[in-house]
Structures are given as C-alpha cells and as structure tokens.
Amino acid sequence: MSDVNELPRWRLDWPTSTGVRPSKALLKATPEDFRVAEQLWPACEGFEVKDAGTGEHLCVRLEKTGDNTEYVARELAAMAGCKAFEVGFCGLKDRHAITVQWFSLYCPGQEAGDAALLATIAERWPVLASRRHARKLRRGEHLNNRFDLVLRQVSGDRAALDQALTLLAERGAPNYFGPQRFGIDGGNLAQAVNVDPSRLNRKKGGRRGGGGSGSKNVLYFSAARSWLFNEVLAQRVTAGNWFACLPGEPAEDGAPTGPLWGDGGTSAGEDLASFERAVVAGHPEFEKLFLSTRMKPERRALVTRPEQLHWQWLDECTLRLQFFLPPGQYATTVLGDIFELQDMSLSRDNKQES
Structure with missing residues (x-):
C-alpha cells in the first residue's frame, strides 16, 4: 500500500512572477462568468459587414454553452454529412463557459444547400456568422481570443491587487x-x-x-x-x-x-x-x-501579456476582467500569477460523476 503522504512525482504548480499570489477568488461560478470569443475574420464577425468568401469549406461561427469543442465538431459533421476529421477548428474551448468559435465543414460543391444547413445548425447553437473558405481550419490559425471574466469572492488587499494587475498589464506573466x-x-x-x-x-x-x-x-x-x-x-x-x-x-x-x-x-x-x-x-x-x-x-x-487589460470592481468582492490573448495562451495562467483560484466547474464535474 502506498504512503498517503507521498509527494506527487511531478509538480503541477509553478512559481509566480513575484513569488506570491496576493488574492484568492472563485473562477467559473457560472458559465456566464467565463466568456471567450475567438477572433478570426473581423470582416465577417460584425453585424453589418458580410464576407461570403469562396471555397470547399463552409465555416460557421457559433456560440455555445455546456458543450466542448470536439463534441460540437462531431455533431456538425453529422449535420453536414461529412466525416468527423473533415471538420476543422482553431482551438479547444472549455464547456464550462460561454464560448464563440469558428468551425469549418467540408462541403464541396454544395453552396446551394448552405442556407438550409445553417438553419439546421441554428436549431442547436446560435450562428453568429458564416462564410466559405478554401481549406480546413487548423489549430492556432485565429488571431486571438477575447476574454470577459468575472471572479467572485475575491479576497486580499485591494490596493495590492490593483498594483499587481497594473504590473500584469505592463510586464505580463510567465507563460x-x-x-x-x-x-x-x-x-x-x-x-x-x-x-x-x-x-x-x-x-x-x-x-x-x-x-x-x-x-x-x-x-x-x-x-x-x-x-x-x-x-x-x-x-x-x-x-x-x-x-x-x-x-x-x-x-x-x-x-x-x-x-x-x-x-x-x-x-x-x-x-x-x-x-x-x-x-x-x-x-x-x-x-x-x-x-x-x-x-x-x-x-x-516565456511571457504572456494580456492585451487591452481592463478591470472593474462590480462590488467589494466581485471583479470583472477583459483582455485579449494570442492563440495557445491561457487566461487561467494569466490569472493564476495573481490569484489563488478555485475552479468551481471542477466541483460541478465531480458531483456529476458521483
């Protein structure tokens, strides 16, 4: 029988930039508290400008809650009548969040059926934009991710926390x-x-x-x-x-x-x-x-620097943060340099499995 006090073989928590985390907070208390939107084609991601594009792949920009990326990709393949590996996306997004991202569906020569397919998809997830593209979307192809997060039960000295956030905006965090x-x-x-x-x-x-x-x-x-x-x-x-x-x-x-x-x-x-x-x-x-x-x-x-970092105190213990990160960098890593985070989505998962 192994010793219950045996230390983990591999560490999973690494030094912070200042050696301390000045605050504790709850992360993902609800899916609405963690919003991330993938930016890929700004010309067709607004509500007024349209870019129909051309190519064999129909790309759709969806908003989803409670579904992970790979599950949505499989469902889209079934709707489009293509194989699962013929559905492309730029990154994996958390299911315990409200996320917006692009998917590409291999539908060569089927432009006439795009409207009907989009209507079918919209019955499951809001379709925010669509366009045709010459090739399958690949990991990391998007420009950035825009985060809009709310942390709850934030503790610690407020002045020290504001100072830490200012330093984060200027210098960044370990990536x-x-x-x-x-x-x-x-x-x-x-x-x-x-x-x-x-x-x-x-x-x-x-x-x-x-x-x-x-x-x-x-x-x-x-x-x-x-x-x-x-x-x-x-x-x-x-x-x-x-x-x-x-x-x-x-x-x-x-x-x-x-x-x-x-x-x-x-x-x-x-x-x-x-x-x-x-x-x-x-x-x-x-x-x-x-x-x-x-x-x-x-x-x-080595450095991840959140772009256009803004924060707002909604009340004495609730903090809203907004920023952009490039592909392959993590909001939880950025926040983890300052906050000792308790991810509430993990406790929800444990309850569902018990």
Whole structure:
C-alpha cells in the first residue's frame, strides 16, 4: 500500500512572477462568468459587414454553452454529412463557459444547400456568422481570443491587487502551460513515461483521423513536452530573468523563449542551451522520449501579456476582467500569477460523476 503522504512525482504548480499570489477568488461560478470569443475574420464577425468568401469549406461561427469543442465538431459533421476529421477548428474551448468559435465543414460543391444547413445548425447553437473558405481550419490559425471574466469572492488587499494587475498589464506573466494539459493529478504525465516514441505518428488503421492508442500517445507526449517547458520557465522565474533574452536566444525570436523539446533537444545556443539541457537532464524519464523522435525542436514565448487589460470592481468582492490573448495562451495562467483560484466547474464535474 502506498504512503498517503507521498509527494506527487511531478509538480503541477509553478512559481509566480513575484513569488506570491496576493488574492484568492472563485473562477467559473457560472458559465456566464467565463466568456471567450475567438477572433478570426473581423470582416465577417460584425453585424453589418458580410464576407461570403469562396471555397470547399463552409465555416460557421457559433456560440455555445455546456458543450466542448470536439463534441460540437462531431455533431456538425453529422449535420453536414461529412466525416468527423473533415471538420476543422482553431482551438479547444472549455464547456464550462460561454464560448464563440469558428468551425469549418467540408462541403464541396454544395453552396446551394448552405442556407438550409445553417438553419439546421441554428436549431442547436446560435450562428453568429458564416462564410466559405478554401481549406480546413487548423489549430492556432485565429488571431486571438477575447476574454470577459468575472471572479467572485475575491479576497486580499485591494490596493495590492490593483498594483499587481497594473504590473500584469505592463510586464505580463510567465507563460506556463495550464494544469489541465497534464490530466487529473498529472495522469497524462504518468502515461507519458510508457509512450513508445516510434508510435507517436501512427494512428489506428493507418488512416488520417483515426483514433486509438496513437492519438493517445501524442496527447501524452505533448503533456511531457509542455511539462518540460514549464520546468525550464520555472527556473527562469526563480532566477528573475524570465522576461529578458539571454545569450543563445535564437535570433529569429526577438523575445525570451523556452524549449519545446524535440530531436536534438533545443534550438538555443551558448549558455542558454546548456542551461535548458541541464534542467531537462534532471528528468530522464521524459528526456528519453525525445531520443527516437523526428520532431523538430520549437520555441514558445516565456511571457504572456494580456492585451487591452481592463478591470472593474462590480462590488467589494466581485471583479470583472477583459483582455485579449494570442492563440495557445491561457487566461487561467494569466490569472493564476495573481490569484489563488478555485475552479468551481471542477466541483460541478465531480458531483456529476458521483
């Protein structure tokens, strides 16, 4: 029997930019408290300007509540009469929220039926815009995400919190991957240890869009890669140099970045490469995953800076925040640099499963 006091093998909470979180708050008390809208084609996302576009893919901008992205994509495929992998989207959006995002449906030569299909979709979800496009939407293609969030039962010194938000707007926060990427209690990381790197690009049946163990392996591999990035960033945060370029920073980046590990490890040079390799070498169970892959090393920004950050106190303990983030960056990571957050959607999930 394992020791109930045994510490987790992998940490899932990393240092903040100032070393402290000056406030506590409730997140996602209701879906209305967490609103995110994906911005992709501004010319056709308003109520007056229309952009019909051309191409084999019908793109629809939907508002949804209580449904995750992949579920909606499967339902849209059934409505459009296409295969699930022929539905594209730019990012995964939380179901415990009110979210607006684009989907592309492969409907070549069926323009005459677009109005009827859109009417069918509108019976399930509000259709805010539509247009034709030449190709399937891919992950991260959108311009940004606009967040409109309400935090409740906010505690802590208000002046200190306002000061922390001002600093956040000016300097940003460490761009950690969010804990949801690593599974419950780091379950995806535990699975990653057993991944066979040679099977990472294989899917059941050898067909694009297949499921099975191949796609799961990619998920676990991605979790390990993201966790190593967080570990490198944590060391930079502790050293106080996470918002500055160091010698060896790849010239094309122009801003401080960290490694998304691949074949050959890191694309950094000089002392920065030595530092990053030393951090990863401390986790040999993950380092070995990358020895047999052909995945090219990539870089990710160390800093996430919310654009046009505004905040408003609705009452003494309720705070509204509005800001934009680029694709691949997380509102919960931004807020987690200041707030000790209690995600109320997690407790709702636990009640539904019990």
